[in-house]
Amino acid sequence: MADTNLSDKALSILAFAAYHALASGEKVRDVVLDDGKGHKADAGGVEEMTAAGLLEVEGARGRLTEAGERRLEEALQALRGDA
Numbered sequence: 001m002a003d004t005n006l007s008d009k010a011l012s013i014l015a016f017a018a019y020h021a022l023a024s025g026e027k028v029r030d031v032v033l034d035d036g037k038g039h040k041a042d043a044g045g046v047e048e049m050t051a052a053g054l055l056e057v058e059g060a061r062g063r064l065t066e067a068g069e070r071r072l073e074e075a076l077q078a079l080r081g082d083a
Contacts, residue, residue, distance in 0.1 A: 006052065009045030013055065016041070017064065018075050029069060034060040 006014075013031060021028040033041040046062065049055035054068035064072060 007045065007048060009042040010048040010052070010054075011045075013041050013045050013049055013062070014068075014072055014075050017072050018079060021072070021076060022079070027069075028072065029064050031055075031062045031064070032060065033057065033062050036060065 013033075017028045017031050020031075031041070032039075033046060041062070046055065046057060049062070049068070050057060052067075054065055054071055055062045056065060
């Protein structure tokens with residue numbers, strides 16, 4: 001996986017995106033950070049992902065950057081045993 005070591009809180013955002021990618025079979029670039037119903041991405045994880053250049057925050061949503069998309073693909077490959 002990429003050189004950037006991420007905390008579990010940051011990885012949980014990638015795990016959420018990976019879940020949606022696997023469940024839908026579609027490429028995921030946007031993630032909900034706050035659904036307004038009590039489910040929120042960890043603020044520290046969001047900050048860490050943003051500082052690492054993996055996520056851009058747009059209100060209650062986040063958009064994976066190109067680097068974030070690559071990191072998500074690496075996570076998906078590892079889950080599938082392709083890594």
